[in-house]
Amino acid sequence: METHIASEATLLYQKACIIIDAYLKESQDDAPLQIPEEFKKEFFSLVDKVNLSLMEDTDNFYGYFFFQMGKEIRFDISSPTAVHFKGAKYVIYFNPVIFLILTGPQMESSIKHEILHIVSLHLLRARELRDRYSKLALNMAMDVVVNTYLDHLPPYATTLSWVNMNYSLTLPPFESFEYYVEKIQTALDLRSEKKDLPEDDSIPDEKIKTSYDPQKTHDIWESSDEVDAQTLQKFTEKYVDASQKGQLSNYLESMIDAMKDRESELPWNLYLKKILGTVAIGLKKTTARRNRRQPERLDLPGRLRAHKAKIFIALDISGSISNAEFKQAMQEVFRIVKNYNHEITIIECDDEIRRTYRIHSIKDIKNRLDIRGGTKFSPVFDYANGQHIDLLVYFTDGKGEDRLLPHPKGYKILWVLSGKSDFLSVKEACGTIKKLKPVKAEEDPLDMTDIEKGGYSMNNQEKISMDID
Structure with missing residues (x-):
């Protein structure tokens, strides 16, 4: 042969x-x-x-x-x-x-x-x-x-x-x-x-x-x-x-x-940490690193990324999202606010954007609006396209349009699906999709004191089986 x-x-x-x-x-x-x-x-x-x-x-x-x-x-x-x-x-x-x-x-x-x-x-x-x-x-x-x-x-x-x-x-x-x-x-x-x-x-x-x-x-x-x-x-x-x-x-x-096992090997929060390192804005000069183009020139400073990003966090507040799932999403938002020093804006949306606000600390997170409309993702992307952002994190149950109008432009996207969701309805998601661990369908109101105690751990969500520096 x-x-x-x-x-x-x-x-x-x-x-x-x-x-x-x-x-x-x-x-x-x-x-x-x-x-x-x-x-x-x-x-x-x-x-x-x-x-x-x-x-x-x-x-x-x-x-x-x-x-x-x-x-x-x-x-x-x-x-x-x-x-x-x-x-x-x-x-x-x-x-x-x-x-x-x-x-x-x-x-x-x-x-x-x-x-x-x-x-x-x-x-x-x-x-x-x-x-x-x-x-x-x-x-x-x-x-x-x-x-x-x-x-x-x-x-x-x-x-x-x-x-x-x-x-x-x-x-x-x-x-x-x-x-x-x-x-x-x-x-x-x-x-x-x-x-x-x-x-x-x-x-x-x-x-x-x-x-x-x-x-x-x-x-x-x-x-x-x-x-x-x-x-x-x-x-x-x-x-x-x-x-x-x-x-x-x-x-x-x-x-x-x-x-x-790739999904479970890289929980969404670790994946977020990973991509945050890729959305830094600008460069700053430093004498601690040699110039990349001319390393023999000790008089020329090197450059480091200035790790500060503009992030939108979209929360699906439609009728298909239970209070327990909304509470879970807010706990995740707390971890982002606590661990990352970036410019963060919250967007609450069902079939239209209901509210946007900036947060600097956990005390800035507001209780959920009492609105239960349908679900559309496009209004958030329409808004984000004109804001020069670096990253959009979208918490949702995944049940919306099958196509985004308009198409996302110039930023990374991380979809985080609620635990009861099996898939995202958007056929071309233009980003990475992760899942939360299912939560019990309890209908208790969101109690911000649960979050402020700081006892929440992402280990309750998915088993972490790999380390990321």
């Missing part, structure tokens, strides 16, 4: 080069690269043979997962394979001129590589961190994680040993993506990011890439459909469940368990 795949790959590579040469000689600048149907048929026949090998392997999870994916050819990606989420399914793309020079086992590893990115929820996790870290740091950190579990990698693959050697690091194996990206970004900040990158010998046309580029390996993710985190995770779980036809390796089983 290995020899047969190698000979087929050689012939197909020659045909791919002919296609590229013809395009460069005959096409106009804005003309798309046309791929002959006969080439597509022969190429995917080879890919089917590779997948057959995956399905015959003891760890056949990858073969069944790959079988469910859409498959297309693109000459404009800077890696052998790439994935994104399009049309309610995962699609894997192949660049023939990079993929066909791999050996059979390397082809299998390239497919496994993309599937591990999906199972690790890297498409989601990278999205959450892209405002804090460079594209190169994110790409390398993600590849370090998945390549740790793969054999038969191509020589240019980003591995832990390669990163340690080229950036003078001593990173241990089997750490999280978030751990690696922070360490790698620090190393990148100490030197020019271009210094250690392989030269790009691609043909100078954006429609054709002929070599691997670590800065662009996941660019295609940006063209994925805009779906909220909860929806994408549910789709991923369906793919995973349909792929488990045999015994899983230990590392795959651990990855899948971590994926399915």
Whole structure:
């Protein structure tokens, strides 16, 4: 099988080069690269043979997962394979001129590589961190994680040993993506990011890439459909469940368990703490840090983020929210006020905004208005769009419109659903969705003394199973 795949790959590579040469000689600048149907048929026949090998392997999870994916050819990606989420399914793309020079086992590893990115929820996790870290740091950190579990990698693959050697690091194996990206970004900040990158010998046309580029390996993710985190995770779980036809390796089983437990691993309050670090306003000069651009100039001050954000906290006061749930939401607001020194505005809304007010301390929080209208989310977003805010936290039972009008602009969004809610009605939530632990449907009025005692703990909400500095 290995020899047969190698000979087929050689012939197909020659045909791919002919296609590229013809395009460069005959096409106009804005003309798309046309791929002959006969080439597509022969190429995917080879890919089917590779997948057959995956399905015959003891760890056949990858073969069944790959079988469910859409498959297309693109000459404009800077890696052998790439994935994104399009049309309610995962699609894997192949660049023939990079993929066909791999050996059979390397082809299998390239497919496994993309599937591990999906199972690790890297498409989601990278999205959450892209405002804090460079594209190169994110790409390398993600590849370090998945390549740790793969054999038969191509020589240019980003591995832990390669990163340690080229950036003078001593990173241990089997750490999280978030751990690696922070360490790698620090190393990148100490030197020019271009210094250690392989030269790009691609043909100078954006429609054709002929070599691997670590800065662009996941660019295609940006063209994925805009779906909220909860929806994408549910789709991923369906793919995973349909792929488990045999015994899983230990590392795959651990990855899948971590994926399915992601909600409980990162309680909403810890997630809030995490994103608050990404919405700082402005920069302040400091002599405690060297200038990033010219570290050798000790006379130039460095810069630190000024950690003060403008936050809106929207409270759903519609008739579908019980007093107990409203009380629970106010307790969460108290924790935000107590622990974060930011500019915070409360917005109370049912089918329209009923009241807005600024809070500086717990004493500023007001009792609930005695209004029980329907539920609309759009009035809050319409108001927020004109206020230049950094973060909107929306406490709700999730039952409102299926579409936001207008579309949110320029700020992060955290939806916090009441414990009895299973989903958010908005199809494109444009933010992250978390849940509170269910509360008893008691109808006692909100007693602010319960909050002011300060005895409330988020440990009553969700089990905290990870630490965040």
